[in-house]
Amino acid sequence: MNFSQLQCFVTLVETGSFTEAAYTLGLTQSTVSHALSALEHELGVTLLERNRKGVVALTNPGQKILLHTRALLAQAEAIEQEAKAAHGETSGKLRLGTTLSLCPDVLASVLTRFRASYPHMEVVLFEGMLQEVYKWIESDIIDVGFVLLPASGIESTLITTDELCVLVPTGHRLHAKTVVSPGELRDEGLIMAKSECSFQMMERAGLECRRSRPPLRYQASDSTTILAMVREGLGITLIPRMMLPKKLEGVVALPLDPPQPLQIGLAVRSQEMASRGATLFVQTALAWAQEQTSLPLRAC
Template sequence: MNFSQLQSLVALADTGSFTEAAYDINLTQSAVSHALASLESELGVTLLERNRKGVVSLTVVGQKIIPHVRALLAEAESIEQEARVAQGKASGKVRLGSINSIISPDLLASLLTSFQRSYPDMEVVLFEGAMQEVGAWIEDSVVDIGFVVLPAPNVECSLITTDELCILVPTDHRLCGRTAVTFKELREEGFILEKSQCAVHLLQRVGFGTSKNRPRIRYRASDSATILAMVREGLGITLLPRQMLPKKLEGIIPLPLDPPLPLQIGLAVKSARAVSPGTTLFLQNARTWAHEYDEFF
């Protein structure tokens, strides 16, 4: 085995495409194909398969092997970064997992800008997914560090910022004149939610989720702009972290919950003892940045 083979396997697993995998690791498509074929021949097993649409996916044995491959590549990256640190350099990659429906674009952009200014030779590779996906990526070494909503089990966390859940209703809704909304007042409301487990998780934090308190979900949509348009038209209400709200809300009123429901947002690693120097720098920079960000908001 060599690193080119292992990098090709991970890139194929992440992208599901030989073309995209080749682009990601700066090789030709034929080189990626040859690397995978050589690895499979050496191991004597099939690691990837294609469906009728040409999408690549891991076989059962491939799924068992890939966590070990990711761990090997992460260790190799750490070794290289440690060597650069000894030379007085800070360069390499940090793989960051972000939660689409929880981490606001402004927060993410501000954090990345701060890190890039401090360490221009460090590259951040961004992975975006649902809350459960990011948690799994941290545990499986797909990412070096990722955003989580605290408390988060099985990982080591640092609090970065605190957000607040709020309810969004149209301007002619019966609740629009309220200063805050209780869980009891939401029981008969119909919700419009994102097509992810994150939305369900947020509802559970509000108080829904048990057999006696099942939410009435009228619609699910993938795009937040679509959800807000549907709320504006009176098709239902929704809930979002306050920092996820657009700067201009026309025809919609955000209402806090009573009692307030804070969201503690942190950055997590699998093990603080085994992180790369680049990941340590990212976390240190994030802690410094967080004070300025919270003061601004």
């Protein structure tokens, strides 16, 4: 058993395809297939089921072994990065998780700064729902991820604070108000993103999603689509202030009463065991955040 075989196993799980795994690893399909077969032969178990199309699925033993394999590879990467740092070199791979419904501008700004400071660090971006980011951190699929605080079971660092706003079309009955209360939202049809994060935002806005069905009218995957639907009067939405377009056309953004702050942070499974790349990324984000405190915030 060697790291190359373990890496082939994990990449096959992540891609679900021998073709994609080979492309990702820069190997031939036969090399990947041979590595998996050799690993299964040595362990004496079948890790992945194959069919005629080559699509793979985890077996029960494979699921359990995968958890240990990911942890082992993550620690091996952390060891290599620390060894390189001892020689004044900063390089390696950083697996970064994010949900674009939360902080796309923060991600872009911090990533730009990180790349400029550490050009030899390879960043692999994982995009998913908020709950997926939590699970990726816990399962060692990613090294660090943007999360909504508080986040239990993982170690997090506050990066920035945002505010939840209500977005309504021009001419809507609420558009002339200075603030919007939870009671005024209960009779409105909401247009929200298809994510667990949306339900958290609705609950923070005072809508009791767990006790009663939330007033969801539509769900869409793209924020641009949601904005267009609100503009056309199909409903209203809840949105972090950072995600507001720079120029509001046909819509009005209103703060909630009481205000609903959103704490955005970066989380790792363990700060003590985090890779050097993950630690440097958090430090870079904190430095960026400190600079932002001197800039005026754009009001809702």
